[in-house]
Amino acid sequence: MLHSFAALAVTPQLDTGTTAWLLISAALVLLMAPGLAFFYGGMVRSTSVLNMMMMVFGALAVVTVVWVLVGYSIAFGDDLGLGLVGDPTQYLGFAGMLADDPAAAYPVTIFAIFQGLFAVITVALIAGAIADRTKFGTWLLFAGLWTVLVYAPVAHWIFDFSAGDHVGGWMANSLMAKDFAGGTAVEINSGAAGLAVALVLGKRIGFGRDPMRPHNLTLTMIGAGLLWFGWFGFNAGSALAANNLAAIVFVNTLLAGCTGLLAWLLVEKLRDGHATSFGAASGVVAGLVAITPACGFVTPIGAMLVGITAGAICSLAIGLKYKLGYDDSLDVVGVHLVGGLVGTIIIGLLASKAVTDVDGLFYGGGVDQLGRQLVAAGATFAFSFIATALLAIALEKTIGFRVHEDDEASGVDLVLHAETAYDLHASTGGARPHVGHGSGTLLP
């Protein structure tokens, strides 16, 4: 009797704690999308805040649908041969994944949609590079195509581990680069893509000359807060269990956000004389970006160093667009590409066997892991930049990607969505009909 109980205990079976944590984690990652909409929405001018939010919400809708149809299969289906892409037909529409598997710790559908929400946030991040000047319809088409052509293959490379009969991607299994929650697939990928589309679309009218101040930094602060909250699902959920590692990752995620904030503010204080709210919001995100790949490999002290490094380097990197002359409007390159590179590479320095199975250079592990991290970062950047540029050029040459300059000057909210975000004049914004500037008549 005792023997059979022991046998039961070692048989894998549904773990309700882990399943519950993954359901919550997926919901937390979903919350990052509206969080990003607020974060970005506050940064743009008041004439394009709704469009910015719509690009994020639109990406959420399109990418989720595409992911369930074919994206998941490309990312996590059996490898087609070289570790580059999974079988796109294997899990079409989540086929064959719905039956209850009593031997699995959690249902595969929750893993699949958790990963799908990673794709959502990655695509949505790119929108920040092309604020104020993008055709909404083309953006939705881009979001769907980019998920299939760029995100899903890179996710296959780094997130799809070989197990049993299943063969996964080259970075995770042959190269053995480490990426806990998306330094390559999410951060470097979105940053490189943002740079590519920003270059294809060109600068906003008046970039570098007209003030393009953020119109509402309180929205940006709210967005940063929601992103931080959601990031716990993103990172600690990537432990794929409610266990000790998830707890360490949770602590690391918190610490890197804190030190990222402090480091960014310190750079600002020294450079500009003021510690700003915009700097605080940006510093949190920079720290979180960088800890994303590293959170499951570094100690809490390591996480603090990751946050400090990213906060300082990203706050300096965002000035690059003025020096080099590309209009990455909301600093997707400066924060996500640079932060993702910092986090991915720093694993090679700060990884510790006190947390998982690998030591970085500073913990006596030599330069092997550092080399692997550099290859993964470089390959992701090169593939994402080139593939995204080709896709964006194809869309620009066919259906057009950038709005007409008159529409850009009028503000894309009004032109693309027939809405304006704010009516702050009580005398012209009331419910009753009125005349004069800003007047409107309710159409039947």
Added chain:
Amino acid sequence: MKLVTAVIKPHKWEDVRAALETIGITGMTVSEVSGYGRQKGHTEVYRGAEYDITLVPKIRVEVLLDEGDAESVIETIVNAAQTGKIGDGKVWVSPVESVVRVRTGDRDQAAI
């Protein structure tokens, strides 16, 4: 009749209003305006990018007066609005040919 126009710092508006009330001024027109003087505007920094903000927010107060009241009103406004720092504003007086109260049709002195 005269029109006294004052452009002042926004945070001084309440002091100016109270001071004008003590000398018996019962009505005025107030608007939020922006502009700049010799000091120009100020600089704001967003993620390290500096923006020169040329236009500074101000309050414009306009008071219609009998000719003889103009000097005391100017003095009252200047005393109430003065901080001694740059950007305190300006007060000026213009001649007014005619004034009509819309409700009654009263004209000129009777309409003030």
